[in-house]
Every structure is written in C-alpha cells, then in structure tokens.
Amino acid sequence: MKMFVEPADIYLYMDIVDFRKSINGLIVVVEQQMQLNPFRDALFVFCNKKRDKLKILYWDKTGFVLWYKRLEKHRFKWPKDDQIQHILLDEQQLQWLLSGYDVVGHQPLHYTASGL
Structure with a gap:
C-alpha cells in the first residue's frame, strides 16, 4: 500500500477496540489509554475484537483521517x-501487517478462488 503520508511514528494499540468508535472515540483512546498526543506526526493503528478489521487514525494538518481495512x-x-499498551512499528512492519503477515513471524495469508 502506498501511503499518502510519511509519519514520524506508527503506534499499534495492543488492546482491542470497539469499532463503533469513529474518529472522536479513537482520539480519546490515543489521549487517555495511550497517553499520546493525537495531533503528532504519527499513525495510530487499532484492531477489533475478531481481529478481522483495523482502523488507522492520523492528523494531516487540516483534520483527522481514518482508514479502514477488513x-x-x-x-x-x-x-x-x-x-504493554502500545508498540512502535516501522513502515515495513505496517506493510507486513496490512498484507496479512505477522509483524514478528512473517506468516503470509493464502487466498484461493473457490469453485475453480
């Protein structure tokens, strides 16, 4: 995935997040749980309970942006x-995570077309 931004930091929130939360709810998690400034030059990555969805929040100097992947x-x-509340990732680890790899173990996901 080509990123629109080159953040100084990428934070992965370790706990699960209720995905009914949108931008404002995730800002509260960043401020209160992670004890970080949501306006900093960083991406904040969150996952739902089933671990089949993630959200990435960041401030782009004009407003907050929220990416969603399922x-x-x-x-x-x-x-x-x-x-640990959160960990710091590098850009390569984020790419691995978004591609279905373990950020530590590098185990890829394999998809096949059903019915072929």
Whole structure:
C-alpha cells in the first residue's frame, strides 16, 4: 500500500477496540489509554475484537483521517502482551501487517478462488 503520508511514528494499540468508535472515540483512546498526543506526526493503528478489521487514525494538518481495512477470510496477526499498551512499528512492519503477515513471524495469508 502506498501511503499518502510519511509519519514520524506508527503506534499499534495492543488492546482491542470497539469499532463503533469513529474518529472522536479513537482520539480519546490515543489521549487517555495511550497517553499520546493525537495531533503528532504519527499513525495510530487499532484492531477489533475478531481481529478481522483495523482502523488507522492520523492528523494531516487540516483534520483527522481514518482508514479502514477488513479482511475477508482471515484475521490480522495481532501481537499480544498484557503488560504493554502500545508498540512502535516501522513502515515495513505496517506493510507486513496490512498484507496479512505477522509483524514478528512473517506468516503470509493464502487466498484461493473457490469453485475453480
């Protein structure tokens, strides 16, 4: 995925998020749970309970932008650690995550056309 921005930081929120939250609700998570400034030059990545959807929030100097991705069959490889609220990713790790890879283990998803 070609990004429209080149953020200084990419934060992955480790806990699940209620995906009824939109921009304002995710800003509250960034401020209160992650204790970060949502206006900073960063992407904030969130996942739902089933781990089949993710949202990416960022400030683009004129307003907040929210990206949404849904996997059709599989789940995102979401790291787990009860002691950590969020982790810092590099751009390559974000690309792996968006492509269905584990940001640590690099296990790809395989899709096949059904009925062929």
